[in-house]
Amino acid sequence: GAGVSQSPSNKVTEKGKDVELRCDPISGHTALYWYRxxxxxxxxxxxxFQGNSAPDKSGLPSDRFSAERTGGSVSTLTIQRTQQEDSAVYLCASSLAGLATDTQYFGPGTRLTVL
Amino acid sequence: EDKVVQSPLSLVVHEGDTVTLNCSYEVTNFRSLLWYKQEKKAPTFLFMLTSSGIEKKSGRLSSILDKKELFSILNITATQTGDSAVYLCAVGPNDYKLSFGAGTTVTVRA
Incomplete structure (x- = not known):
């Protein structure tokens, strides 16, 4: 079936602008992860994110970063007032149930460049 | 703080050579160790190891875990140019959070 998809694949923005990155996990996967x-x-x-539980946001580097997962499926990572150090590849992954023994399947990533 | 250290950082070999990649870890609560191959952007899953001494094999790739000495190795035999990639090691200290090493860049020359 379809894998994890992310959009856009590349994003160039100016310092201070907000950006939104999207992730569509594999259908039926309850766990979703964002990495940088x-x-x-x-x-x-x-x-x-795991099902309807409160997300673990412990890895977010600052309060400029936030993420949502609507309806237990699609997720959006938002970076406000982007800085040059935010430039990176942002990867999304999903797994069946979020257990350590579950395989995480990664999307192709979004390359963010902040000028 | 959890630590995952991979070595070497990079290596260059010729087709047909064998490579051995190392991953050592220090985590508070170990559940599993995973190996990924990363070409361009998305890592692809290779192996998951949870028990010591049991070798996992897939074609020319194999991996083994030593939970006493806290390390794993990934072997690639008869290397091909298509094996050129960054190989990532990750350890799952709990049910969902993976700590990744910085990776080993393997370049296979024809």
């Missing part, structure tokens, strides 16, 4: 990968760095956990 800066150049030459490993993946950095941002936020986790």
């Amino acid at each position: 990968q800066s150049l030459g760095q490993g993946l950095e956990f941002l936020i986790y």
Whole structure:
């Protein structure tokens, strides 16, 4: 079936603007994750959604970052007042039930460039 | 703080060579260790390891975990140019949060 999809694939914005990144998880997957990968760095956990539970936002780097997941499916990551250090690839993943033994399936990512 | 360290950071080999990638970890609560292959942007899943000493194999790739010494290795035999990628190791300290290493960049030359 279809995998995780993300849009846009690339986004160039000016410092201070807000951006929205979208993730469509695999149908039937209850868990959704957002990660960030800066150049030459490993993946950095941002936020986790599991079903109707309150999300774990412990990885969000500042209050300029927020995320929603509507209807237990599509998720949007919003970055307000973007800064140059926000430039990175933002990856979304989903898994069946959010257990550590579940495989996380990643989307192709959104490359964000803040000028 | 949880730590996942991969070595080497990068390596260059010729087709047909064997490579061994290392991943060591220190986490508060270990559940599983995962290996991913990342080409361009999205990592693709390779292996999940939860028990020590049991080798997982998939074609020319294999991996094993040592929970006593807190490390895992990923082997690639008879390398091909299509194996060129960044290989990521991740450890799941709880049910949902993965801590990733910085990755090993493998370049296979024809």
